[in-house]
Amino acid sequence: MSKRHSQKYKIDRRMGENIWGRPKSPVNRREYGPGQHGQRRKGKLSDFGIQLRAKQKLKGYYGNISEKQFLSIYKEASRIKGDTSENLIGLLESRLDAIIYRAKFAATVFASRQFINHGHVLVNGKRVNIPSYRCKVGDVIEVRERSKQLAILIEATQLAERDVPDYLVADHNKMTATYQSMPQLADVPYPVIMEPNLVVEFYSR
Structure with missing residues (x-):
């Protein structure tokens, strides 16, 4: 692992x-904590x-x-x-790594961060490799052209366990996402x- x-x-x-x-x-499978003392009764x-x-x-x-x-x-x-x-x-959800994850361009937040670090992402046409980059409403985030056929990307877009939230508009054919609005707690899945x-x-x- x-x-x-x-x-x-x-x-x-x-x-x-x-x-x-x-x-x-x-x-x-098991709800108790890790380690040898993980199964001890939890105090208040x-x-x-x-x-x-x-x-x-x-x-x-x-x-x-x-x-x-x-x-x-x-x-x-x-x-x-x-x-x-x-x-x-709202600020946490406007991070580039969060948006890549929400748009289903990565299977996990950790994978999203790595995807950005490796230079696969453009924001408004410019390459950004900083996961904590703060996106603004109206920004267009896309996967660079030569990265669009990556197996990990295609697999992530097909995950059935979660949907793209309403504050993002994602096009999985073009591999683009538009940050529509800053969400509130109730909007985040x-x-x-x-x-x-x-x-x-x-x-x-």
Whole structure:
């Protein structure tokens, strides 16, 4: 098992939830945590523990981005006018790696990040190889011409386990996607319940 798969499944087991809704997640077979003490009875979490868990789950969902990056996104969300928790989701979903994943050009967020790093993606006609690149409403994201026949890309577009959300318009024949609008929490098709309000409480302590 590669390090990437190992990390992904470890996050699932630590959370005790199949946070990406993947059919191969080990949580589908065993819900207890990893390690020799994973099956011990869990004690009741404190308010801090609940908030921390919400933060770790949301952070892990987006490819387990670094704490520094996640905190930076939270600070930006708190500066924008409106509800900070909704702003946080909107900013996370506007990341290029999230859009490539949502458009079904990659099977996982981790694969999306690698796909971008390898230079397969154009934004408004220009190559971008930074997964955290912030897309703007109206941006057109496409797979570069010589990458459109990659087996991993074609397989990802055919995945039946999730659909492209309404805030993206994806054309899997042309391998393009248009970022239509910044989504709110209710618009994002998370397989599990995400609680960005608890993330805001965690950082607001």
